[in-house]
Amino acid sequence: xxxxxxxxxxxxxxxxxxxxxxxxxxxxxxxxxxxxxxxxxxxxxxxxxxxxxxxxxxxxxxxxxxxxxxxxxxxxxxxxxxxxxxxxxxxxxxxxxxxxxxxxxxxxxxxxxxxxxxxxxxxxxxxxxxxxxxxxxxxxxxxxxxx
Amino acid sequence: xxxxxxxxxxxxxxxxxxxxxxxxxxxxxxxxxxxxxxxxxxxxxxxxxxxxxxxxxxxxxxxxxxxxxxxxxxxxxxxxxxxxxxxxxxxxxxxxxxxxxxxxxxxxxxxxxxxxxxxxxxxxxxxxxxxxxxxxxxxxxxxxxxxxxxxxxxxxxxxxxxxxxxxxxxxxxxxxxxxxxxxxxxxxxxxxxxxxxxxxxxxxxxxxxxxxxx
Numbered sequence: 001x002x003x004x005x006x007x008x009x010x011x012x013x014x015x016x017x018x019x020x021x022x023x024x025x026x027x028x029x030x031x032x033x034x035x036x037x038x039x040x041x042x043x044x045x046x047x048x049x050x051x052x053x054x055x056x057x058x059x060x061x062x063x064x065x066x067x068x069x070x071x072x073x074x075x076x077x078x079x080x081x082x083x084x085x086x087x088x089x090x091x092x093x094x095x096x097x098x099x100x101x102x103x104x105x106x107x108x109x110x111x112x113x114x115x116x117x118x119x120x121x122x123x124x125x126x127x128x129x130x131x132x133x134x135x136x137x138x139x140x141x142x143x144x145x146x147x
Numbered sequence: 148x149x150x151x152x153x154x155x156x157x158x159x160x161x162x163x164x165x166x167x168x169x170x171x172x173x174x175x176x177x178x179x180x181x182x183x184x185x186x187x188x189x190x191x192x193x194x195x196x197x198x199x200x201x202x203x204x205x206x207x208x209x210x211x212x213x214x215x216x217x218x219x220x221x222x223x224x225x226x227x228x229x230x231x232x233x234x235x236x237x238x239x240x241x242x243x244x245x246x247x248x249x250x251x252x253x254x255x256x257x258x259x260x261x262x263x264x265x266x267x268x269x270x271x272x273x274x275x276x277x278x279x280x281x282x283x284x285x286x287x288x289x290x291x292x293x294x295x296x297x298x299x300x301x302x303x304x305x306x307x308x309x310x311x312x313x314x315x316x317x318x319x320x321x322x323x324x325x326x327x328x329x330x331x332x333x334x335x336x337x338x339x340x341x342x343x344x345x346x347x348x349x350x351x352x353x354x355x356x357x358x359x360x361x
Contacts, residue, residue: 036280036283040231082234082315101344
């Protein structure tokens with residue numbers, strides 16, 4: 001069962017080899033390739049915490065980008081402001097959505113070509129320990145992306 | 148005959164006749180209203196009188212001068228943002244592209260609004276950068292950038308806020324900015340404002356309505 005989790009490209013936990021069900025999983029993952037002229041990709045996903053403990057995620061990195069930062073867009077009085085967050089708290093037996101115009105991951109400085117279709121990895125964890133490895137294809141932006 | 152009773156009968160007949168007349172009038176009015184579409188915008192705040200854009204001069208995505216006169220003769224949807232914006236700006240531009248596509252599908256052959264993206268980060272956004280950034284969104288887009296003073300003329304007149312925001316990465320920065328979408332009429336006047344959160348269907352409906360399609 002744990003081995004099956006490891007093979008799922010979108011969600012793998014470091015605890016796979018421990019035999020327990022991974023406490024974290026990711027769904028609805030979308031990473032948009034940097035637009036031409038920009039060096040920033042953006043990741044949206046839902047992280048579910050199946051454990052009975054609060055999990056505070058403060059480690060975000062990717063071998064395909066120089067750095068990954070957690071940010072939040074806030075829109076008040078018609079004005080958007082973005083601020084960096086130090087950590088993402090996932091309550092026990094609950095989920096947190098990273099979504100458009102809200103919390104999101106910024107993947108900065110692509111290492112090599114970062115066009116739509118390229119497979120990239122995203123590591124998410126706590127205190128330097130990777131708890132979740134996500135591997136998806138970069139998506140492109142077009143008129144069909146929006147609601 | 149009792150005169151009082153006669154007056155009473157006469158008054159009652161008059162009342163009945165009046166009610167019948169009123170009913171017929173209501174029925175006639177109602178029949179006239181059948182088939183009339185609702186004309187109220189769904190989301191747009193419409194200015195009763197258009198507010199003229201100021202005189203300004205920025206550069207378009209090809210590096211050519213672009214000012215107030217370039218807005219005349221067509222409808223335009225304006226959005227202010229910056230190309231290092233990974234979230235709100237591409238999401239909004241995608242929504243505007245989708246709204247334009249819906250307008251084209253609803254009325255093939257009709258004129259469509261041009262979508263004008265105006266950079267609030269002229270320090271980093273050259274015309275070439277803006278052109279590349281807009282390319283994935285398809286036809287009907289143009290981008291403006293230029294010097295900060297000319298930008299301030301336009302943003303100041305329209306009440307658009309922008310300021311350098313939080314640091315991003317080692318040396319980058321975000322830009323806080325107004326995310327409303329503005330509709331400009333062919334007289335180069337601000338005609339309507341769409342505040343967030345943006346809705347593709349509502350934008351397409353209201354722009355079509357205001358452009359006189361219904």
